[in-house]
Amino acid sequence: MEPLLVGSFQKASSPLPIPYLAELTSLHCSSNVATHSFKRKAFRNVGKSYTMPLRLQLQGRALIDERCFGGRIVKLNSSRNLDSRVKSASEQSFESEPSKNPWNSPQHALDAFYRFSRPHTVIGTALSIISVSLLAVEKLSDFSPLFFSGVLEAIVAALLMNIYIVGLNQISDIDIDKVNKPYLPLASGEYSVITGAMIVSSFAILSFWLGWMIHSRPLLWALSVSFVLGTAYSINLPLLRWKRFAVVAALCILAVRAVIVQIAFYLHIQMFVFGRPAVFAKPVIFATAFMSFFSVVIALFKDIPDIVGDKIYGIQSFTVRLGQEKVFWVCIFLLEMAYAVALLVGATSSCTWSKWTTVIGHTILGLLLWNRAKSTDLTNKVAITSFYMFIWKVINQSTSSRKRITSWFPRLTVESC
Known part of the structure; x- marks a missing residue:
């Protein structure tokens, strides 16, 4: 370098x-x-x-x-270290930037925590749980207070664990984030390591406490597996810190986003809330396969803007190995392939309303993604990061709309279709 x-x-x-x-x-x-x-x-x-x-x-x-x-x-x-400040070497004084204190006002404190929680992952997790919960709905009477309370309990417990995972990753990557993401509270010095450790520990304890109070086995399994994989992914201990290895890191994200969130939270509603047997309908299987594409894309694309810091600190991501442009277009083709599969599945639907909504919706999203990809400057980190946030928006939109259309709507309207 x-x-x-x-x-x-x-x-x-x-x-x-x-x-x-x-x-x-x-x-x-x-x-x-x-x-x-x-x-x-x-x-x-x-x-x-x-x-x-x-x-x-x-x-x-x-x-x-x-x-x-x-x-x-x-x-x-x-x-x-990279965060060293240039200090005076003589009687002459040199000015330096004042350290930021997030506790100066409630607004600053909320802003710092907002950035610490990585809001795009919070929103994505919440929407995924809501949409996968709808896969268990079979009739209008299922929309009961029991259903909504079950969904809310799952969302709160999952978001507490989500903040633990992203927070632990920031604690383990302070030096890397000073290069890749200097705006994060720990990298910028707004949070001390002790503050970050207190936040992630509290949120992990609260998540498990809530899961234990609910007494839902699928929910506890989801929280436990997410905790183990999230910890092994980030923490710098012997045989751990799996993010150093590209394939293992991708499998961790795939397991949490595509498998745990889809299956475990579906079973939470299906078995614990509705008291029904664990039957995996075709929409659940399709949803898991569909989200696998998106999870692989997230695992690959998140490292594209971070190539500089990853190179410095020896993180052997696919972007470091193959280059930004190759990984970028692999992600685009995977997403377009997912939309093509969803389009074909929607076209085979027996319900006319569901068929055309699915086909038109995924066609529009696929075209928007392709046009945005062609106009993205891969030499500009801001542009790449902006496109990464765009992918999360597309994923959230696809997740909510696709599952509603291909699962519970046909069940409710199958006789009329």
């Missing part, structure tokens, strides 16, 4: 004249640290001396802080 230079410039007494800014290919201040040569931006003025603090990133991890004082390089500290 090329050396990363971060400079902040300040004169001791008076403002620096702009006309004396020049970019030089060689200076009196030169360094041969680790045989790296690099260009520097210097401020020069006749008869005056200015200081220029620099941070040189070597080999992606170690940092060496240097300052240029009147033509000499003064080495301050070495082997520092």
Whole structure:
């Protein structure tokens, strides 16, 4: 990786004249640290001396802080982390950004927690549980207070566990997130590690406590398996931190998103709420297969914007191995394939209303996805991240609309169709 230079410039007494800014290919201040040569931006003025603090990133991890004082390089500290601040090496003081405190106001606290909870995963989990619960509905009388309370209990318990999983991932990836996602509370310093640990521990305990109070075996199994896989995925312990291995990481996400959320929460409504036997109808099987495509895409695409930090810290994701463009288009083709399958399944429906709604709906979503993909700039991290959020929106829309149309609506209207 090329050396990363971060400079902040300040004169001791008076403002620096702009006309004396020049970019030089060689200076009196030169360094041969680790045989790296690099260009520097210097401020020069006749008869005056200015200081220029620099941070040189070597080999992606170690940092060496240097300052240029009147033509000499003064080495301050070495082997520092990526979040190190340039500190004063002389009597001259250097300004630095004030640390953010999320507890200054309720608004800041809510904003920090909003970012910490990774809202796109929260929304996706909630919509998935709602839609998969509808697969168990067979008649209008099933829409009872018991059904709605069962769905609400499942959503609350699952969201508590969801925040534990994403929070633990942030605690384990603080250094990586300082490169990939510096806006997250732990990476930005808004949350301390102790604060993050207290939040994730509390939410995990609350999730299991709620599942135990409900006494639903499918729900407890869903929470337990999600806890184990989410912990093994992120935590940096021997034989764990499975996110380092591309295939294992993808299988973890596939197991939680495509299998646990679909089957376990369906059984929670089917067996615990309605008291019916565990029968897997065709819509449930199709929903699980359909969501498998989306889960693989999520597992692959989430690493595309994070390629820089993953390379630095040795995360061997598919994006690091194959490159951003290849992984991007593999994800697009998988999604389009899922829409094509859903379209064919909808076309075979015996209910005319369901058939045309499914065909037209998935055709529109597939075209929107393709047009958005062609216009995405893969060299722009903001554009890639925006497209990733777009995929979550498409997944949420597909999940809710597809399951309603292909499962319980035909059951309620099969005689009229």
